[in-house]
Amino acid sequence: MNQEARPFGLPRGLDRPPKLPEPTLRGDPITADRYLSRAYAEEEWRKVFMRTWQVAGLAYHLKEPGDFINFELGAESILCVRGQDGQVRAFYNSCAHRGTRLTAAEEGHVERFVCPYHGWQFDAAGQTVFVPNEEDFPQGSPCGRVGLREVRCEVRFGLVWVNMDPEAPSLEDFLGETVVRELASYRIEDTIRVLHMTADTPCNWKIITDNFNEAYHVQVLHPGLLPYIEANYRNCQFDLLPGGHNRGWFPSHNPSVLHDSEEVADHLAALLRQWDLDPQAFYGRENHAKIRKAVQRAKREKYAAKGYHHYRDYADYQLTDYVIYNLFPNTVLSIGPDGTQLLRPRPHPSGDPERCLFDHWWMVHPIEGQTMTPSPAGGPDLPVEDAPHEVFCYGEKSLGTTADEDLSIAKMQQEGLHSAGYQGFYLAHQERRVQHFHEVLNDYMARP
Numbered sequence: 001m002n003q004e005a006r007p008f009g010l011p012r013g014l015d016r017p018p019k020l021p022e023p024t025l026r027g028d029p030i031t032a033d034r035y036l037s038r039a040y041a042e043e044e045w046r047k048v049f050m051r052t053w054q055v056a057g058l059a060y061h062l063k064e065p066g067d068f069i070n071f072e073l074g075a076e077s078i079l080c081v082r083g084q085d086g087q088v089r090a091f092y093n094s095c096a097h098r099g100t101r102l103t104a105a106e107e108g109h110v111e112r113f114v115c116p117y118h119g120w121q122f123d124a125a126g127q128t129v130f131v132p133n134e135e136d137f138p139q140g141s142p143c144g145r146v147g148l149r150e151v152r153c154e155v156r157f158g159l160v161w162v163n164m165d166p167e168a169p170s171l172e173d174f175l176g177e178t179v180v181r182e183l184a185s186y187r188i189e190d191t192i193r194v195l196h197m198t199a200d201t202p203c204n205w206k207i208i209t210d211n212f213n214e215a216y217h218v219q220v221l222h223p224g225l226l227p228y229i230e231a232n233y234r235n236c237q238f239d240l241l242p243g244g245h246n247r248g249w250f251p252s253h254n255p256s257v258l259h260d261s262e263e264v265a266d267h268l269a270a271l272l273r274q275w276d277l278d279p280q281a282f283y284g285r286e287n288h289a290k291i292r293k294a295v296q297r298a299k300r301e302k303y304a305a306k307g308y309h310h311y312r313d314y315a316d317y318q319l320t321d322y323v324i325y326n327l328f329p330n331t332v333l334s335i336g337p338d339g340t341q342l343l344r345p346r347p348h349p350s351g352d353p354e355r356c357l358f359d360h361w362w363m364v365h366p367i368e369g370q371t372m373t374p375s376p377a378g379g380p381d382l383p384v385e386d387a388p389h390e391v392f393c394y395g396e397k398s399l400g401t402t403a404d405e406d407l408s409i410a411k412m413q414q415e416g417l418h419s420a421g422y423q424g425f426y427l428a429h430q431e432r433r434v435q436h437f438h439e440v441l442n443d444y445m446a447r448p
């Protein structure tokens, strides 16, 4: 297969993401206070969440001037709105008069934001354009003088990103070259969000990021993945990236070496038939390792005829494998051939360090002729259309099999961290992304 780089793609013949040199870790102790203490959480809010780029929402929700989304992060609320000039800007949702929130809506369309308290009006560029009794301000009319406080905002990969730090590096510099190049190659901007869930969850947000920063737990918590995803660390690849980000690569569409069966499991068999491959031809463990390449060849040959046009520029590994990008601090993008999951814990609006809001999005590439798409982690198929936002408490409803399995340990770990017997972490080499995350967190926390 040819190796030439295409405008949006990676070199076609790549069998895995390029291995990158890793920073040396210091071995900082990982103390329990970071999961438990309100004082730590408050400092973390200022030093980490107010300084890093966060995904506020989807760009396709801001099609027309006046379309807005309201992103809640901790106790903060940020309005992202498309202006008359087409540019998307973000503002704190706090009136320039006396601080009232301008809207409680999660998204919508406005000609102007009108404050419900005294009726000040703001345009999509954040300017005050009307106030009642304008002549009664001895310091001068607010119109043209004061406006909404702006938040840094960029649109990239079909996502709207915000950063509350006016001095922050650009989004591209923050993410770094590797992440930018690889995310761009997946064309997330062409996807539709078909699952949108948020669960109020009884653990610190870092319990969840720690979980996504290692795959050591997969063989224990997610045995159901082993028939079609490799999870043994020897056959996967983990890379620490600059800026506290990291990447995990999991060769998929083949049973894990940990999967103890001669059979091709039903789910994988169905995937093979979809690409006109006979699962019986791969019976027996010695044949399992051939499945992934066979699927890649079949997809390369037939993607256009089957309506999978987004495969056109994919590298070989992207046709079959899952890659997880953990973007510092809390944005997790787990990307497979047909879509991207965002799995993200947000600090809780109450400020309680022992709670968080966990978001699960599934964004899929529409396939010609398909109106339904498989759910990312069990459950019935989903309609290929923009999903309503489901908000609930953890336990009331499934977040998908794999996410449920991950969260099943969250409360138990949170509780265990309270123990006088907690001794810090004793990490395997394959868990070094956890250590890396905490060391970068420590660096942020050490800043003035």
Ligand code: FES
Pocket: 095, 096, 097, 098, 099, 100, 115, 116, 117, 118, 119, 120
């Ligand atoms: S607080 Fe908004 S108009 Fe008074």
Ligand SMILES: [Fe+2]
Pocket: 211, 217, 218, 221, 222, 402, 406
């Ligand atoms: Fe997991």
